[in-house]
Amino acid sequence: MADFSDLVARAVSPSMSRDEREQVYTVVRQAVQRLQDREGLAADDPAIVLQRHLIEETIRDVEFDITRYLTLRKIEEARAAQDAEHAARISGRRR
Template identity: 65%
Template sequence: MADFSELVAQAVKPTMNRAEREAVYGVVRQAVRRLQERENLADDDPRLALQNHLVEETIRDVEADIARAEAMRKLDEALAVQNKAYAETRSGRGRN
């Protein structure tokens, strides 16, 4: 399943908006359904439920990774602004 997760993570970019990411997830879900149809799994086959669960879990993991990366990016930006303001304050004091 790690290969599958990596494949989904590579297909989805953090710069994509939510609608674009959902479109990718839709393709992933459709591909899994096609594979399940080829395997002729019955609707009550536990493997079907497990596969669907793993797909949704992978999507949640990718979304969590994107959210975490975005949060870190915002924190880095805030720190840069704070450091710049601090440096400007310190350099302003030195002139007086």
Template identity: 85%
Template structure:
């Protein structure tokens, strides 16, 4: 499943909008569903249910990582702006 997580993580990027990422996730879901249909197992088969759960869990994990990345980037930008403002103000006092 680690390879699958890596594949999903590589298919999306923080630069993409939420709608774009959701389109990628839909493609992933459809591809997995087609693979499951080829196996010929019942829709309520425990193995299929587990796979679907793991896919959704992977998508949630990727979204969490993207959210964390974007949040940390915004914090860094805010800190840089504060530092620049502080430097500007301290330059005036001299």
């Protein structure tokens, strides 16, 4: 399942909008559904239910990672702006 998680993570990026990422997830869900259909198991088969759960868990984890990345980037940008403002104030006092 780690390979699958890596595949999903590589298919999306933080620069994509949420809608674009959701389109990728929809394609992933459809592909998994087709693979499951080929196996010929009932929709309520425990293996199928587990696979679907793992797919959703993977998508959730990828979204969490993207949110964390974007949040950290915003924090870094705010810190840089604050540092620049502070430096400007200090240089203004020295004149």
